[in-house]
Amino acid sequence: MCVQADQIHVLQVDTAPPLDETVDFPDTQRTNSLTVTTTDRADDALDHLERNAIDGIVVADSLPDMTGLAFVDAVRETDPDIPVLLLTESESVASDAVSRGVTDIFRKDTETGQSDLLANRIRLLVERHRSTETAVQARQRLTELAEQSDELLWVFSGDWTEIQFxxxxxxxxxxxxxxxxxANPAEFMTAIHPDDQDRVIQAMQRVSAGEAVDLEFRITRPDDERRWMRAEAQPIVEDGTVTRIVGASRDITERKRLEEFASEVSHDLRNPLDVARGQLELARAENDGDHLDSVERAHDRIGQLIDDLLTLARNGEAALDSEPVPLQTVVEQCWQTVETGDATLELQTSAVVRVDPARLRQLFENLIRNSVEHGSTSSRPRADDSVEHGPTPHTERQAETGEQRGTTSLSQSQGTAAADLTLTVGELDDGFYVADDGVGIPAEERENVFEGGYSLASGPGFGLxxxxxxxxxxxxxxxxxxxxAGGARFEITGVEFETA
Known part of the structure; x- marks a missing residue:
């Protein structure tokens, strides 16, 4: 095929060639002209095809050295796709032509304007072939890309009767x-667990009606192994009709098992914890000593670990609900809810980020808790959030404007925890940071701080x-x-800022 998309190279094989060497198309958008190479012999034409890039062929039904159809047979041995237009006046030749690999037939006569019609016919054949070839190449690239995916990617017809990919x-x-x-597009339904089939069918009907669907269901493999799947389906609407349904499915069995495990553990732990808290209240009624405060802190810590366990189990698949969120507002809210002792907060940001606000709050709550608890221990830190502190009394907020842009200072009086610790939240070029002046994290341990269950000397945790x-x-x-200041600094980058 010719590289220049605005020009078509045609090989004309005929003893009485109807096309000139050059044919211009001034009124067309895709092709400016035909460049025509002419020969009257089939063997010369075949030799030319081997040595040159040709976009289309015009051939007569009778040549000095072979018939036009025999020439087409020879061409198709090496190039099954190139457009071939056969010139003939014979009904019998025309009826046999398509089965022999001819793309189209042009009935040759001597009427005026025939050459213009012929030129336009071969131009349209080549343009159609180019479009088809481009579409095939694009499909091949998409197929190659899809095969690299870990997800099951699929395309159904709008009524689910045909699997298109x-x-x-x-x-x-x-x-x-x-x-x-x-062979049987309905086959996948036989794998779906009987208890889930009605729900899946209803979801399929909603997609066919134009609604996007996100669905979880169980399947049973031929080896009787049961797996959990999550499928997301999107309707493709053309002229008001759902013509195709595209989707992606993935195996979520391990996540489901983790959720089930976390829920069971949470239930099993909360029951005795609730009993212990009830007994603590009874004990306070008889003797409200300081040692009971330590018991209450231990109960609170267990409750926090249970919540963290559930968060870890569920966070991976929860959908994001992003919106513009001022960092300063979220950090101030977190500072009021996390036990921070005598620590001081320095806000050096007025940035607004596009983020899921609930997730951002979780992130800051855990980073604040981590920094405060580091600053309140003299033991060797291992970068996590499991130090016990005093109870959370009434919080008093004190705010003042700092010298830097968007700088705010907040302090809380909450017992003796994190005395003299200062925590700073500031901006980076593409994100933000949370830094403290506590005891810091040893360099050799920084690569491991985000591992599940990594802990301080005082116990395990999941915050980081x-x-x-x-x-x-x-x-x-x-x-x-x-x-x-020698403490820990967490830098979060790749964040999308909201601009005015």
Whole structure:
């Protein structure tokens, strides 16, 4: 094929060639002209095809060295796709031509204007061939890309009766061949758990009616293994009609098992915790000593660990609901709800970021708790959030405007925890940071602080793992370094700022 899309190179094989060497198309948008190479012999034409890029062929039905159809047979041996236009006046030749690989037939006569009609005919054939070839190449590239995906990608007709595309993940997830699904598009329904089939059918009907659907259901593989799937389906609407349904499915079995485990553990832990809290209240009625405060703090810590466990189990699949959120507002709210002792907050940002506000609050609550608890221990830190502190009394907010842009200072009087600790939240070029002047995190341990269950000497925790998960869900990067004051500094980058 010719590289220049505005020009078509045609090989004309005829003893009485109807096309001139050059044919211009001044009124067309896609092709400016034909450049025509002419020969009257089939063997010369075949030799030319081997040595030159040709976009289309015009051939007579009778040549000195072979018939036109025999020439077409020879061409198709090396190029099955190039457009070939056969010139003939014979009905019998015309009837045999298409089965022999001829693209189109042009009935040759001597009427005026025939050459113009012929030139336009071959131009349209070549343009159509180019469009088809471009579409095929694009489909091949998309198929190659889809095969690299870990998800099951598929395209159904609008009524679910035809499977138009499916990648090979169908075989690994469903345990059935792609060919079997193509032969019977309803096959995937037989794999769906009987208790989920009605719900899936209703979801399919909603998509066919034009509604996007996100659905979880169970399947049973041929080996009787049961798996959980999550499918997202999107209707493609053309002229008011759903013509195709595109979607992606993935295996969420492990996430479901984790959620189930976390819920069971949470239930099993909360029951005795509630009993312990009830007994504590009874004990306070008889003797409200300081030692009972320590018991209450231990109860609160257990409750926090249970909440963190559930958060870790559920965060991975929860959908994001992003909106513009002022960093300063969220940090101030978190500062009022997290136990911060005598720590001081320095806000050095007025940035507004596009983020899921609930997730951002979780992130800051865990980072604040982590910094405060580091600052209140003299033990060797291992970058997590499991130090016990005093109870959370009434919080008093004191705010004043700092010298830097958007700078605010907040302090709380909450017992003896985190005495003299200062925590700073500030801006980066593409994100923000949370830094403290506490004891810091040893350099050799910074790579491990986001691992699940990584802990301080005082016990296990999940706070920084939650922070890492939230950052990853938003597509951010997070790194831990040393602050200017020698404490810990967490830098979150890749954040989308909201501009005025």
């Amino acid at each position: 499916v990648n090979s993940q169908y075989e690994s997830l469903y345990g059935r061949s792609v060919e079997s699904l193509q 793992r939650i922070v890492d998960d939230i950052a990853d869900t938003h597509g951010w990067s997070i790194a831990v370094t040393e602050s200017d």
